[in-house]
Amino acid sequence: MGIHFLDALGIVGYQDALKFRVYFLSVAGVLVEENRNSKYCQGCQAVLPIDTRECPYCHCHQLTRGEVMIDRLIHAVLPRRSPTTTCLLFGIVVYFIIISIDILTHPSYGLREVLLSPPGELIYRWGAHMRGEIVWWRLITANFVHFGILHILFNGYALRYVGPYVERSFGSALTFAAFMFLGTGSMLCSNIWGGVSLVAGASGGLMALIGMAAVAAHREKTQLSLQVRDSMLKWAGFTIVFGLIVSFSGTMGIDNIAHVSGFILGGIAGFLLPSQSTTGHTKCWVIRVARSSALVSFICGIVAFCYMGSASASAKYQTECIANIKLKAFQKARNYCELAYKNDKSQTISYHNFIFISLINNDIPKASALCEEGRDRFSGQSPLSFDEMCRSIGK
Numbered sequence: 001m002g003i004h005f006l007d008a009l010g011i012v013g014y015q016d017a018l019k020f021r022v023y024f025l026s027v028a029g030v031l032v033e034e035n036r037n038s039k040y041c042q043g044c045q046a047v048l049p050i051d052t053r054e055c056p057y058c059h060c061h062q063l064t065r066g067e068v069m070i071d072r073l074i075h076a077v078l079p080r081r082s083p084t085t086t087c088l089l090f091g092i093v094v095y096f097i098i099i100s101i102d103i104l105t106h107p108s109y110g111l112r113e114v115l116l117s118p119p120g121e122l123i124y125r126w127g128a129h130m131r132g133e134i135v136w137w138r139l140i141t142a143n144f145v146h147f148g149i150l151h152i153l154f155n156g157y158a159l160r161y162v163g164p165y166v167e168r169s170f171g172s173a174l175t176f177a178a179f180m181f182l183g184t185g186s187m188l189c190s191n192i193w194g195g196v197s198l199v200a201g202a203s204g205g206l207m208a209l210i211g212m213a214a215v216a217a218h219r220e221k222t223q224l225s226l227q228v229r230d231s232m233l234k235w236a237g238f239t240i241v242f243g244l245i246v247s248f249s250g251t252m253g254i255d256n257i258a259h260v261s262g263f264i265l266g267g268i269a270g271f272l273l274p275s276q277s278t279t280g281h282t283k284c285w286v287i288r289v290a291r292s293s294a295l296v297s298f299i300c301g302i303v304a305f306c307y308m309g310s311a312s313a314s315a316k317y318q319t320e321c322i323a324n325i326k327l328k329a330f331q332k333a334r335n336y337c338e339l340a341y342k343n344d345k346s347q348t349i350s351y352h353n354f355i356f357i358s359l360i361n362n363d364i365p366k367a368s369a370l371c372e373e374g375r376d377r378f379s380g381q382s383p384l385s386f387d388e389m390c391r392s393i394g395k
């Protein structure tokens with residue numbers, strides 16, 4: 001009945017709807033249909049009773065019953081072929097659409113900004129990273145933010161091309177962790193060695209995957225894999241040379257440091273990380289490392305996006321705070337300034353505005369308490385000294 005309803009609305013075709021139903025039923029059925037009393041050994045794939053803690057054949061430490069259920073559910077939800085590539089691609093495109101909607105609903109911007117030059121203030125709000133200030137969560141979120149349609153098309157194509165190869169060589173879990181950690185690493189390099197500018201995009205992490213793929217193909221040493229290696233090297237070379245030419249001609253800002261450092265980090269990872277056979281990783285500790293690193297990088301990603309959400313809310317409250325100060329609605333302004341401060345205490349502006357409005361409202365004890373808190377938090381690293389401000393409030 002549900003299918004006919006969706007079909008009638010024109011949301012999905014009948015055949016697609018059937019596929020959806022099969023998909024959801026298979027997800028729902030996983031916990032029920034799979035044999036509840038047995039499991040496959042993580043190392044040697046032998047069938048074992050579900051409560052076995054150590055495999056008698058390969059001595060691999062086993063997942064508990066609860067972990068097996070979670071594992072089955074994750075496998076049922078994720079796509080079977082190249083799950084990391086598919087999920088990253090999906091995440092990047094959905095994030096681009098969300099940011100595009102935000103730009104389109106902004107009174108000053110339109111389709112031109114969405115496609116060609118998204119405004120810096122909004123891109124920053126959605127998690128791009130400003131070189132010169134190391135904010136840890138921005139080093140992660142910036143990997144998912146893109147500057148317009150060309151940027152995301154280029155990166156999406158690269159991911160689609162290189163991702164499945166890396167997943168086949170190193171496994172999906174390690175590929176995901178590598179994209180997250182090495183992408184963040186390339187952003188950090190870009191922050192340390194680059195001049196002040198707003199940077200974003202998946203290309204640092206993608207160049208790392210290209211580096212890993214090139215090394216994996218080199219290690220495999222078949223005629224076909226050597227061709228793959230050469231094509232990866234050509235791709236990396238083209239990206240770096242193209243980036244340098246475009247940057248020097250001044251037509252577009254390209255993060256060459258993230259590209260080069262991503263490629264080098266990926267190359268090193270390709271040599272260090274264990275590659276897998278056609279049936280997956282066979283060593284038990286590798287499986288554990290791969291799963292744990294994927295889980296840790298996933299949690300880091302979630303936490304980073306929570307920080308981004310909070311900072312983004314703070315920026316909106318900041319705008320309201322200033323607007324109400326201009327309207328001389330000082331009590332309302334105070335509430336917004338406080339919300340902005342509570343949502344993001346990593347910026348000096350949160351303190352400055354809240355102190356400012358407290359002074360306007362004659363709340364000297366609050367202003368001076370905030371000033372001392374700001375001085376402790378930003379001692380020595382703030383461009384605007386809190387010392388001077390605290391002294392003047394004290395008078």
Ligand SMILES: [Zn+2]
Pocket residue numbers: 041042043044045046055056057058059060
């Ligand atoms: Zn085993």
